[in-house]
Amino acid sequence: MRKKVRTGVGEVLKTFGAKGELIIRFDAIAPESLDLKEPVFIVIDGLPVPFYFKTFEPFAGKVKVIFENMESEQLASELVGKRLHADNSIAEKPETEVSGFAALISFAVRDEKLGEIGIITDFFDYPKNPCFEVCKDEKQFLIPINEELIVGINDEDKTLITTLPEGLLEI
Secondary structure (H helix, E strand, O other), X not given: OEEEEEOOOEEEEEEEOXXXXXXXXXXXXXXXXXXXXXXXXXXXXXXXXXXXXXXXXXXXXXXXXXXXXXXXXXXHHXXXXXXXXXXXXXHHOOEEEEEHHHHHOOOEEEEOOOEEEEEXXXXXXXXXXXXXXXXXXXXXXXXXXXXXXXXXXXXXXXXXXXXXXXXXXXX
């Protein structure tokens, strides 16, 4: 499985709370190296749009932010899944390919019995036990990547379908 993603410095993973907070994973730079007075850019309708940080707080290996003028959950939710760029020359940068399990980051997880589980926010390639990090509301948990637990993948709906054993999400 392959999907194309623009190069950048990170990705908006999910909303957090009702005040426009977002969880961001930075993957190309150390978050502390950012000049918080300078904007990051997100491509919207094909154009790089600058976003300035109102708040910036490390959170569970990622960063929790609020962008200026984006202080509602509804506005913030429109940025989920978007890539962040350090400058506005985004159109000049080539696309790269992400393959394998990492390509499923940002997919929803739906269990056949339990219903909606959450969103895949990370992939951990632990030896002999690769896992997805899944987040819902303020909870995070790991789902082992195992052919007995994963029923299917719907690329159109960006959904991973599982059949999880009872009690796995309480661990």
